Amino acid sequence: MSEKKKVRKTFKFKAVASKTTAAHAEQWLWRCQQLYNLALEQRILTYRQFGVSLNYNDQSAELTTFKKEFPEFAQVGSQVLENVLERLDKAFKKFFDRIKKGEKGGFPRFKARSRYDSFTLRQCGWKLNGSYLTVSKVGIFKLILSRPIEGQIKTVSIQRDGCGDWWVCFSCIVDAREYPEPAKGVVGIDVGLKHFCVDSDPDSEPIANPRYYRKLKAKLRRQQRVVSRRKKGSNRRRKAVKRLAKTHRQIANMRLDFLHKVANHYVLNYSEIHVEALKIKNMVKNRHLSMSIQDASWGLFFELLGYKAADAGRQLVKVNPRGTSQKCSGCGEIVPKTLAVRIHSCKSCGLEIDRDENAARNIKAG
Numbered sequence: 001m002s003e004k005k006k007v008r009k010t011f012k013f014k015a016v017a018s019k020t021t022a023a024h025a026e027q028w029l030w031r032c033q034q035l036y037n038l039a040l041e042q043r044i045l046t047y048r049q050f051g052v053s054l055n056y057n058d059q060s061a062e063l064t065t066f067k068k069e070f071p072e073f074a075q076v077g078s079q080v081l082e083n084v085l086e087r088l089d090k091a092f093k094k095f096f097d098r099i100k101k102g103e104k105g106g107f108p109r110f111k112a113r114s115r116y117d118s119f120t121l122r123q124c125g126w127k128l129n130g131s132y133l134t135v136s137k138v139g140i141f142k143l144i145l146s147r148p149i150e151g152q153i154k155t156v157s158i159q160r161d162g163c164g165d166w167w168v169c170f171s172c173i174v175d176a177r178e179y180p181e182p183a184k185g186v187v188g189i190d191v192g193l194k195h196f197c198v199d200s201d202p203d204s205e206p207i208a209n210p211r212y213y214r215k216l217k218a219k220l221r222r223q224q225r226v227v228s229r230r231k232k233g234s235n236r237r238r239k240a241v242k243r244l245a246k247t248h249r250q251i252a253n254m255r256l257d258f259l260h261k262v263a264n265h266y267v268l269n270y271s272e273i274h275v276e277a278l279k280i281k282n283m284v285k286n287r288h289l290s291m292s293i294q295d296a297s298w299g300l301f302f303e304l305l306g307y308k309a310a311d312a313g314r315q316l317v318k319v320n321p322r323g324t325s326q327k328c329s330g331c332g333e334i335v336p337k338t339l340a341v342r343i344h345s346c347k348s349c350g351l352e353i354d355r356d357e358n359a360a361r362n363i364k365a366g
């Protein structure tokens with residue numbers, strides 16, 4: 001018998017905190033942010049003065065002495081402080097990876113207070129009792145448990161969002177989901193402007209762009225205008241900013257939910273999924289297209305599709321986008337058309353279909 005495959009899964013819940021708990025948690029966030037910046041500064045200075053690159057082990061070994069010298073940090077859990085150094089270490093590793101690949105930039109930056117918005121505990125310093133999470137020396141968070149937590153909890157992160165609300169993330173080890181054999185073989189997906197996407201399966205309908213966040217966008221613009229009218233530093237402005245942040249969050253949640261659903265549909269039904277290797281960065285430069293691209297969030301969609309496909313053992317193939325919209329999927333003839341032409345109509349073989357469906361068929365064949 002084979003061991004069941006294990007994967008990491010995150011369970012995120014909104015949490016309610018008393019004023020005291022929230023104040024303690026804020027205090028911890030602040031200490032974490034300070035430690036992050038101090039540790040970053042130490043790395044930079046040590047390198048400049050001695051040409052030595054510090055790593056995680058070097059810095060964490062100093063924590064005990066550091067806490068003796070600065071007792072205000074001793075109130076924060078040791079694991080939490082270690083995690084701050086781990087995050088910095090990850091930021092450096094990412095930076096070095098970029099350099100290796102010949103990419104520019106990405107040097108770890110000092111973090112402003114508002115940008116350091118979560119701290120993480122490992123195995124100790126917290127206790128979960130029903131929907132109450134007690135973090136020692138911080139307080140009690142009442143979780144709004146929207147679904148049960150599964151598997152073995154590895155880490156617990158406490159996060160404050162832009163609206164000033166608290167969230168708790170449990171990262172757990174769970175059994176990998178088992179996927180039944182898909183009913184269908186290869187599918188080509190063309191992401192488009194008119195629809196969110198169109199695929200090559202003759203049985204399926206185009207998937208429309210969700211309209212709801214168009215509507216929310218209008219609300220967003222309205223709220224943005226209110227914010228800019230309010231006086232800086234005023235209470236009324238602060239309230240308006242909070243409302244704006246809530247709408248942003250609402251849009252992000254809806255978008256993610258939509259993208260998950262679409263990606264699941266393809267992963268569950270097809271054994272091999274073909275998409276175009278799009279250069280999103282280049283496309284967003286085109287202002288006319290950019291609004292729709294950001295709306296439709298193709299980048300995030302491909303990312304979700306990528307990890308879901310890997311998880312389910314499906315093949316995800318990135319096809320060269322060259323000519324997918326111009327070529328006839330019936331006979332291979334090039335049929336030039338501008339963005340405005342919606343129908344692919346081929347004079348050589350007589351094929352007449354929606355342009356996006358034609359592209360999807362080419363992507364499938366690619």
Ligand SMILES: [Zn+2]
Pocket residue numbers: 328329330331332333346347348349350351
């Ligand atoms: Zn043709």
